[in-house]
Amino acid sequence: MDLEGMTAAIGKAVRTARLAQGWNLDHLAERAGVSRRMLVQVExxxxxxTIxxxxxxxxxxxxxxxxxxAVTNEPNLAVTRNRHAPVLWQGHSGGHARLVAGTAPPNVVELWDWTLEPGDSYDGGPHTPGTRELIQVREGAVRLTVGDHTEILNTGDSASFTGTLPHTYAWSQPDNEQTSAPITARFTLVVLEPVLREPAGKEPEGP
Known part of the structure; x- marks a missing residue:
């Protein structure tokens, strides 16, 4: 699915889920902490x-x-074929992030495949309380910043951190790399978001 098709599919999914709750636009926008205008544009x-x-x-x-x-249809077995994994972020230099698997509530787990090209960087804001993230670099190197702490993760290195702090994944030249040629960074990311809140009572349906 191309970016235009993905954007349309996301909008349809959000609108369908909102109407299933009987919520109007203002209620969901307030609940999510986003502007009504942005929500209308998404739908x-x-x-x-953004992610x-x-x-x-x-x-x-x-x-x-x-x-x-729609990358999970639990409880038994959910398979996401490579060509169907949605790309939810694209870097200015050609990197991208794909959501390749996940689980349904109450304990949501997300499995991501990230690629960073030289110059690419992604800033992640704080997640909901209790969120944890785990990262393993499969190729190249990643400069990981969590709060005020920064580490360079080389191929094979891994880290876990609290997702409630601001964090950044950025391309980095690997340590002790003998060649000057830039190496694409690729890493696997797991996000655990425990016990999502249940939707509140229904509001009168609106546009």
Whole structure:
């Protein structure tokens, strides 16, 4: 699915989930902490939402990002073929982030495949309380910043950290690399978001 098709699919999924709760636009926007204008643009497929916005909306709806993006149909077995894994972030230098698997509430787990090209960087805002993230670098190197602490993770290195702090993943030249040629960084990321809140009582349905 191309970016335009993905944007339209996201908008349809958000609108369907909102109407299933009987919520109007103002109620979901307030609950998710986003503007009504942005929500309208998302639902109409006019805006490519950020990962942070998608997380806020899916959390507010009470089912988490994997279920919103239809990469899980638990409880037995959910398979996401490589060509169907949604790309939810694209870097200015060509990197991208794909949500490849996930679980449904109450304990939501997200499995991501990230690629960073030289110059690429992603800033992640604080997640909901209790969120943990785990990262393992598979190729190249990543400069990981969590709060005020920064570490360079080389191929094979891993880390875990609290997702309630601001954090950044950025491309880095590997330590002790003999060649000057830039190496694409690729890493696996797991996000655990425990016990999403249940949706509140229904509001009168609106536009």
């Amino acid at each position: 109409q497929g006019q805006s490519n939402p 942070a916005s998608l997380l806020a909306l899916s959390d507010a709806l009470g089912f988490g990002l994997p279920q919103l993006m």
